[in-house]
Amino acid sequence: MRPEPKQMIDRKALSVWRISAALNSIFYVLLIVGFWFIQRSFEFPWWTLLIAGVLFVLIFLLTVVIFPSMQWKRWRFEVHEHEIDLQHGIFIKKRTLVPMVRVQHVDTRQGPILKKFHLSTVLISTAATIHEIPALDEEQADQVRDYISRLARVTEDDV
Amino acid sequence: MMSEKKRMHPAAIVVAFFKQLRELLFPIIIFVFFGSSSGEGFFSIIYIAVMVLWFAGLIAIGVVSWYRFYYWIEDGELRMEYGVFVKKRRFIPQERIQTLDTSEGIIQRIFGLVKVQIETAGGGTEAEASLTAVTKDEANKLREALLYYKNKDEVYGPKLPVQQEPSAEPVEKPTYKASWKTLFIVGTTSGGIGVVLSAVIAFTSQFDQFVPYEDIIDRFGMVLQTSVYFIASIVFVVLFVSWLISIVMTMFKYGNFTVTKQDDELQISRGIIEKRQLTISLKKIQAIRISQNLLRQPFGYATVYVESAGSSGGKESDFSTILFPLLKVSEVEAHLKQFVPSYLLVQEVHGLPKRSVIRYLIRLMVPAALLSTPIAYFFQPYGYLAFLSVVVAGLLGYSQYKAAGWAMESEQLQLSYRHLSKNTVLVRKKRIQSFELRESFFQGKRKLFTIKAAIKTGLGGKDFQVVDVEQHDGEQIYEWYSYEKKQGDVM
Numbered sequence: 295m296r297p298e299p300k301q302m303i304d305r306k307a308l309s310v311w312r313i314s315a316a317l318n319s320i321f322y323v324l325l326i327v328g329f330w331f332i333q334r335s336f337e338f339p340w341w342t343l344l345i346a347g348v349l350f351v352l353i354f355l356l357t358v359v360i361f362p363s364m365q366w367k368r369w370r371f372e373v374h375e376h377e378i379d380l381q382h383g384i385f386i387k388k389r390t391l392v393p394m395v396r397v398q399h400v401d402t403r404q405g406p407i408l409k410k411f412h413l414s415t416v417l418i419s420t421a422a423t424i425h426e427i428p429a430l431d432e433e434q435a436d437q438v439r440d441y442i443s444r445l446a447r448v449t450e451d452d453v
Numbered sequence: 454m455m456s457e458k459k460r461m462h463p464a465a466i467v468v469a470f471f472k473q474l475r476e477l478l479f480p481i482i483i484f485v486f487f488g489s490s491s492g493e494g495f496f497s498i499i500y501i502a503v504m505v506l507w508f509a510g511l512i513a514i515g516v517v518s519w520y521r522f523y524y525w526i527e528d529g530e531l532r533m534e535y536g537v538f539v540k541k542r543r544f545i546p547q548e549r550i551q552t553l554d555t556s557e558g559i560i561q562r563i564f565g566l567v568k569v570q571i572e573t574a575g576g577g578t579e580a581e582a583s584l585t586a587v588t589k590d591e592a593n594k595l596r597e598a599l600l601y602y603k604n605k606d607e608v609y610g611p612k613l614p615v616q617q618e619p620s621a622e623p624v625e626k627p628t629y630k631a632s633w634k635t636l637f638i639v640g641t642t643s644g645g646i647g648v649v650l651s652a653v654i655a656f657t658s659q660f661d662q663f664v665p666y667e668d669i670i671d672r673f674g675m676v677l678q679t680s681v682y683f684i685a686s687i688v689f690v691v692l693f694v695s696w697l698i699s700i701v702m703t704m705f706k707y708g709n710f711t712v713t714k715q716d717d718e719l720q721i722s723r724g725i726i727e728k729r730q731l732t733i734s735l736k737k738i739q740a741i742r743i744s745q746n747l748l749r750q751p752f753g754y755a756t757v758y759v760e761s762a763g764s765s766g767g768k769e770s771d772f773s774t775i776l777f778p779l780l781k782v783s784e785v786e787a788h789l790k791q792f793v794p795s796y797l798l799v800q801e802v803h804g805l806p807k808r809s810v811i812r813y814l815i816r817l818m819v820p821a822a823l824l825s826t827p828i829a830y831f832f833q834p835y836g837y838l839a840f841l842s843v844v845v846a847g848l849l850g851y852s853q854y855k856a857a858g859w860a861m862e863s864e865q866l867q868l869s870y871r872h873l874s875k876n877t878v879l880v881r882k883k884r885i886q887s888f889e890l891r892e893s894f895f896q897g898k899r900k901l902f903t904i905k906a907a908i909k910t911g912l913g914g915k916d917f918q919v920v921d922v923e924q925h926d927g928e929q930i931y932e933w934y935s936y937e938k939k940q941g942d943v944m
Contacts, residue, residue: 295928376936389890422886422914
């Protein structure tokens with residue numbers, strides 16, 4: 295089998311993932327605040343709050359610090375002439391092959407956080423599936439998009 | 454040909470009216486109930502007036518939308534123009550048409566008409582074009598004009614070979630007809646859970662001698678006892694009757710099931726009260742799936758499905774179309790060869806390595822054990838019976854392991870797997886939209902892969918996967934699927 299794809303996604307993806315994970319954790323903070331009120335009014339033992347707090351710190355560490363870097367290290371892609379080779383996944387390593395003939399269209403997308411870091415996501419759609427390369431430099435993303443779309447057009451085939 | 458604008462047969466108004474009526478059945482029932490009970494004097498007049506207006510409105514809308522609906526064929530496209538207030542047009546290029554079905558509901562049959570549904574690969578549950586009432590002759594012309602676009606010159610030229618009713622053609626074409634006996638077996642073995650349930654209840658009620666039901670029930674008192682038996686027998690009767698009903702319904706639905714292969718098309722027709730005819734071009738078939746449910750497998754029967762890219766109009770469960778409702782497993786290969794020659798059922802399937810079996814067992818037995826432990830703890834002593842589920846889970850896990858496997862042909866991948874039913878999927882390489890190898894942490898340690906192939910179906914896509922395949926095998930399939938034999942870095 296072909297060795298794993300060589301290209302990595304942009305290093306800044308790490309910051310993007312961290313920021314969005316941190317934003318998500320606001321939700322957990324709210325949960326804990328809610329629990330604090332419940333704990334006070336129903337007089338639950340104090341250590342339940344402690345457990346909740348420890349859980350929060352754990353989740354925060356995992357999703358903000360550890361997972362993004364694992365994710366980033368795992369993420370590889372490579373665009374060949376006839377196919378796109380992707381590899382990602384923290385606990386389940388996924389290696390996906392998308393032939394150019396099957397590509398229906400390619401998009402780039404940019405949310406507010408990605409925009410701040412001048413990054414874009416490339417979305418590759420086949421008739422049945424959508425694959426994404428999560429964070430590439432804007433310019434590179436555009437290049438990849440145009441490149442794939444050009445190659446996909448060359449190899450025309452029916453559904 | 455057919456370039457002049459046409460209206461449907463006026464019976465379309467009737468069809469539309471009844472369709473509206475059916476959709477509004479619930480509000481109408483509510484309206485009738487509440488209306489009539491409080492209907493005295495002045496109110497009942499309003500009530501009747503509203504009803505009359507309502508029906509008149511339905512009919513009027515039906516008439517106007519029929520009047521405004523035109524269809525025609527132009528420039529190789531099926532074109533439609535419709536809409537009461539806003540004029541809408543829809544053009545469907547022939548090349549995009551996946552299937553053309555005809556069906557006959559009761560109203561269509563009264564008028565000797567058919568309903569034509571045309572589907573493209575686009576998503577959504579509705580057919581892209583639906584002509585609710587056209588003559589059979591017209592339907593044939595449409596099929597002729599829209600599906601045989603390959604021979605464009607012939608079709609549009611004056612020397613058009615007018616095709617008769619498919620059945621009137623010479624009988625060289627491969628034809629499959631499901632016998633009544635076959636359909637009866639289909640009916641009896643299809644209602645899976647219902648059958649099993651009623652069987653289980655019948656079975657356990659025989660166990661009076663061994664299990665002290667009485668003692669259990671005595672604790673709850675006599676009243677409950679009688680009612681328990683009463684409820685049990687009612688449940689049994691209900692299940693049995695529903696089973697019978699499901700058999701009859703299957704017979705009606707799949708009665709006269711016929712598959713004919715004509716050139717590179719399959720025509721599937723079925724149904725007694727509502728006749729359906731479905732045409733699938735061989736080129737549009739995305740995969741063939743051979744399925745054996747738990748009841749059919751012991752008798753060596755299988756059902757063959759076609760996965761096609763049309764939307765869901767004439768589709769059964771999981772948006773697959775039944776190709777053969779019931780075949781002996783030994784007959785499947787021959788039938789496929791005859792009807793879908795590019796698909797080959799490989800007999801020598803590569804199984805999974807021995808070290809996978811433990812993973813299959815753990816996956817089912819551990820959750821079963823986790824669930825039954827608290828049951829056993831809280832409902833002693835009979836709660837211990839819950840641990841039987843662990844045994845059942847183990848058996849299922851083992852048979853899942855035995856069923857799983859894969860095989861490769863030059864242009865075709867065959868995947869077998871079982872959830873409850875055993876499925877074997879045949880996919881052409883060209884039809885696999887993307888291919889994935891997955892490896893979890895524990896799989897990595899044991900050098901196993903999950904292989905996953907995605908195909909296109911009516912509602913987007915569908916994945917077929919085999920879990921815990923030998924790593925080397927997974928790599929081999931990956932290489933087979935890869936279009937690039939040599940390493941070519943282009944970026």
